[in-house]
Amino acid sequence: METSKKVKQQKKKVLLMGKSGAGKSSMRSIIFSNHVAKDVRRLGATIDVDKKRVKFLGNLLLDIWDCGGQDAFTESYLTSQKSYVFGDVGVLIYVFDVESSDFTDGARGHSDRDLQTYGSIIAALDEYSPNARIFTLVHKMDLVANEYRNEVIRSKTAAITARSGRFARRIGTYATSIWDETLYRAWGSIVNSLIPNLDIVEEGLKDLQRVTEAEEVVLFEQNTFLTVTRVSSEIGDENPRGDRYERLSNIIKTFKNSLSGYTESNSSHQFDSFTIKTGIFNLIINRLTYNTYVLVVFPPGEAELQCARLNILSAKDEFARIESVAEGADDDFRNLRGK
Amino acid sequence: MDLSSKVTSELSLDEQQASESSTASLAESQSILGGTNGDVRQSLLPPMGFGKHKPKMLLMGLKRSGKSSISNVVFHKMAPHETLFLEATTAIQKQNVMKFMDFQIWDLPGQIDYLSSSLDSNSVFSDVGGIVWVIDAQDNYLEPISRFTSAVVALTELYPSIRYSVFIHKTDSITEDYREDTIRDVMQKISDELFDEGLENPPVSYFPTSIYDHTIFEAFSKVIQGLVPQLPTYETLLDTVAASCRFQKVYIFEVTSKVYIASDTKPSDLSSYELCSDFINAIMDMYGLYSWDRPKTSSISPMDDERHQDVGAQTVEAMVCSARGNTVYLRELNAFLVFIGVSKEPNFQKEKAMVDYNIQMFQNTLLRVLDRG
CATH class of the missing domain: 3.30.450.190 (Beta-Lactamase)
Known part of the structure; x- marks a missing residue:
C-alpha cells in the first residue's frame, strides 16, 4: 500500500473498567483475540493496566486500556494516576457484574459499592475528558434466568443512569453475556460510534x-x-x-x-x-x-x-x-x- | 410406528406416562435446517427408506451419569453449560430423534428392574440394536461397572444380537495424566468381569466422551453406524466419490444431531469432523436468519415464473474456500441428510461443475439404495 504513508490515523483511547472479576479481560479477548467463550476461564487477574493497541479498519487505532479492577488499583486510578488514566479518553466502557452482591441501590442495608466506585469514576472522567462517550455493560446475563432478565436490566439501567451525572443522557447500557451474541451487539455499537467516514x-x-x-x-x-x-x-x-x-x-x-x-x-x-x-x-x-x-x-x-x-x-x-x-x-x- | 407405540404403553405401566408424547412431537416438528422454520421449507426429495427397519437404541446408566445431558446436547442442540440446570429424569423417555431411529433413555437408579416380569422385556429388548451405557468416569465407577456387566450377562443370553457401547463419560474433568489410566482401568475391569462370567469376546466397545467437546458426537456417530445395515454400501459409494472428486475426506451427516452415519474408509480424524460439524452449524444458523417468508414479487412474467419454480426446488448447497486452499463442500441429500467433503485441491473451484455432476450421480444412487433398505 503506497498510500499508507499519508494515512491520517485516528487514535482513540478506550478505557475498560469495572470491578475485579466482572469479565473485562474475558470479553476483550473474545472480541479482539479470537478466544472462544469456554477458554477465557484460564485468564488470570489483570494487574494494573493492560494496554493493548488494536487496529480497526486500518486507519482507526483503538488503544484499549484494560484496567485491573481490584480495589487497590481503582484507588490509585482515582488518586495518583488520575490525570494519566482519565486524560484524553475517547470511550469509557464500564462493566458491571450482574451477579455482584455489591450492586444495589443502597436500600435494604446492602452495600452499593459498585455504584459508588462507578460514581467516582464518572466524576473523574467528567473532570479530565468531558467529551468522552460512556457505555455500560451489565455483564454475565446468562446467570439470570430468562424470565427475570428484562426486569433486572430495567432496574440496573435506572440505578446506573442515576449515578451517571452529566453523562446520564448519552449513556448506552447493554445487557451482555460472553455465551451469546449480545456481546457483539454491544461492541458493535461501541466500535460503530468511533468509525470516521x-x-x-x-x-x-x-x-x-x-x-x-x-x-x-x-x-x-x-x-x-x-x-x-x-x-x-x-x-x-x-x-x-x-x-x-x-x-x-x-x-x-x-x-x-x-x-x-x-x-x-x-x-x-x-x-x-x-x-x-x-x-x-x-x-x-x-x-x-x-x-x-x-x-x-x-x-x-x-x-x-x-x-x-x-x-x-x-x-x-x-x-x-x-x-x-x-x-x-x-x-x-x-x-x-x-x- | 405401531410397534413402537405399543412398547411405550407397556413401558409406562409402572412409570408416569408423561414426557414421551411431548418429546416425540418436539422431534417431529424439527425441520431440516435450524428447526425453527416449521414448514417454511420442505425438501422435495423422498424421505429416507428406513421405514421398515428402524434401528433402536437404548441409553442406559446409573443416575447422574449424564444420560439426559448427552441426549440434550446431541439431539436438542443444548449448549453444554446449560445441562447443569437439567432436572433428574423420572420416567423412561422415548424420543424419536433422528426420524430414522428409535431412541430411549433409561435411568437406572435402581428403580427400574429391567428384567422384572412387570415389564414386557421381550417387546423392549427384542428389536434393540444397540445399548449405550454411560459410566461417570470422575465418580466411583465400580458399581456402574458391576451393574453393566450383570446386565450384559443377563441380556446376552436372551438377545445375543445386541451390541454394547460404553461411554466413559465426563473425561473432560479428569486431568490429562490420569485420563488414559482411568479409561484403561474401566476397560480392563469390564472385560475381566465379563471374562469371569464366561463371555470371552463380548460385543462391547468403549468411547471416552465429554459433552464439552466433539468426542460425544464422534462416539454417537460410531454407535449409530454400527446400527445402519447398509453401511458397507455407503462406504463404497463414498470411497468412489472421494476418489473421483479428489476429496480428502467425505461424510454423510444427519443435520439436526450432526452425527455422521457414514464416511469414506480412510482413517477418521477428529479435526475434519469438527470442521464439518461447525460448518453445518454456521449454515443452519445463517439459514435461520434468512429463510423467512418473503412477500411474493409481482413483477415476475410467466416465463420467469417457470424458472422461478425451478429455482425454488433447488437443494441447499454451500461451500467455503479457506485462504490456504482448503475447500469444504456441502450438499443436501434429503430431508435430513447432507453430504460433506473436505478438499485440499487448490483448483477445486475450477472443477466445481464436475464435482456437482459427480455428487448428483452419487445422490441418485444413494437414494436408490435408501429406497431398498
Whole structure:
C-alpha cells in the first residue's frame, strides 16, 4: 500500500473498567483475540493496566486500556494516576457484574459499592475528558434466568443512569453475556460510534446492493467480525430477525475459529469466500478489502449467484480505493466522487 | 410406528406416562435446517427408506451419569453449560430423534428392574440394536461397572444380537495424566468381569466422551453406524466419490444431531469432523436468519415464473474456500441428510461443475439404495 504513508490515523483511547472479576479481560479477548467463550476461564487477574493497541479498519487505532479492577488499583486510578488514566479518553466502557452482591441501590442495608466506585469514576472522567462517550455493560446475563432478565436490566439501567451525572443522557447500557451474541451487539455499537467516514462507505455499499439486487449487504471488520455498517433493500428491511447482525458476527466468528483450528494457522484471513445456495436465497460472504468482509444476501438461482460473485469481485477495487482515500483526506475523496 | 407405540404403553405401566408424547412431537416438528422454520421449507426429495427397519437404541446408566445431558446436547442442540440446570429424569423417555431411529433413555437408579416380569422385556429388548451405557468416569465407577456387566450377562443370553457401547463419560474433568489410566482401568475391569462370567469376546466397545467437546458426537456417530445395515454400501459409494472428486475426506451427516452415519474408509480424524460439524452449524444458523417468508414479487412474467419454480426446488448447497486452499463442500441429500467433503485441491473451484455432476450421480444412487433398505 503506497498510500499508507499519508494515512491520517485516528487514535482513540478506550478505557475498560469495572470491578475485579466482572469479565473485562474475558470479553476483550473474545472480541479482539479470537478466544472462544469456554477458554477465557484460564485468564488470570489483570494487574494494573493492560494496554493493548488494536487496529480497526486500518486507519482507526483503538488503544484499549484494560484496567485491573481490584480495589487497590481503582484507588490509585482515582488518586495518583488520575490525570494519566482519565486524560484524553475517547470511550469509557464500564462493566458491571450482574451477579455482584455489591450492586444495589443502597436500600435494604446492602452495600452499593459498585455504584459508588462507578460514581467516582464518572466524576473523574467528567473532570479530565468531558467529551468522552460512556457505555455500560451489565455483564454475565446468562446467570439470570430468562424470565427475570428484562426486569433486572430495567432496574440496573435506572440505578446506573442515576449515578451517571452529566453523562446520564448519552449513556448506552447493554445487557451482555460472553455465551451469546449480545456481546457483539454491544461492541458493535461501541466500535460503530468511533468509525470516521462511515457515510462514504455506506454509499459504496448502496451501489453494491443496487447492482446485485441484494436484499441485504453487510460489511464486517475482518478480525473481530463486528458489523461496520449495512444496507438493506425494502424487502430486506422486513426480515423479522432484528438481531441478525450480531448473530452473524457470532456465527462467522465461531466458524472462523473452527477453521483456524483445522488449518492450524493464526492468520487473520481464514477464508476467502463462503457461499450458501438455497431455494429461498443466496448468500455470499467474501473478502472485500484487506480490512473487511462483505456479506450479500440476494434472490436464489445459479445465474444470480455467478453474477453477484462477479459484481463483488469488481466492487473490490472500488472499495480498496474508498478505503485508501478515506484514510487520507476525505475532502479529496468527495471531490473525486463528484467528478 | 405401531410397534413402537405399543412398547411405550407397556413401558409406562409402572412409570408416569408423561414426557414421551411431548418429546416425540418436539422431534417431529424439527425441520431440516435450524428447526425453527416449521414448514417454511420442505425438501422435495423422498424421505429416507428406513421405514421398515428402524434401528433402536437404548441409553442406559446409573443416575447422574449424564444420560439426559448427552441426549440434550446431541439431539436438542443444548449448549453444554446449560445441562447443569437439567432436572433428574423420572420416567423412561422415548424420543424419536433422528426420524430414522428409535431412541430411549433409561435411568437406572435402581428403580427400574429391567428384567422384572412387570415389564414386557421381550417387546423392549427384542428389536434393540444397540445399548449405550454411560459410566461417570470422575465418580466411583465400580458399581456402574458391576451393574453393566450383570446386565450384559443377563441380556446376552436372551438377545445375543445386541451390541454394547460404553461411554466413559465426563473425561473432560479428569486431568490429562490420569485420563488414559482411568479409561484403561474401566476397560480392563469390564472385560475381566465379563471374562469371569464366561463371555470371552463380548460385543462391547468403549468411547471416552465429554459433552464439552466433539468426542460425544464422534462416539454417537460410531454407535449409530454400527446400527445402519447398509453401511458397507455407503462406504463404497463414498470411497468412489472421494476418489473421483479428489476429496480428502467425505461424510454423510444427519443435520439436526450432526452425527455422521457414514464416511469414506480412510482413517477418521477428529479435526475434519469438527470442521464439518461447525460448518453445518454456521449454515443452519445463517439459514435461520434468512429463510423467512418473503412477500411474493409481482413483477415476475410467466416465463420467469417457470424458472422461478425451478429455482425454488433447488437443494441447499454451500461451500467455503479457506485462504490456504482448503475447500469444504456441502450438499443436501434429503430431508435430513447432507453430504460433506473436505478438499485440499487448490483448483477445486475450477472443477466445481464436475464435482456437482459427480455428487448428483452419487445422490441418485444413494437414494436408490435408501429406497431398498
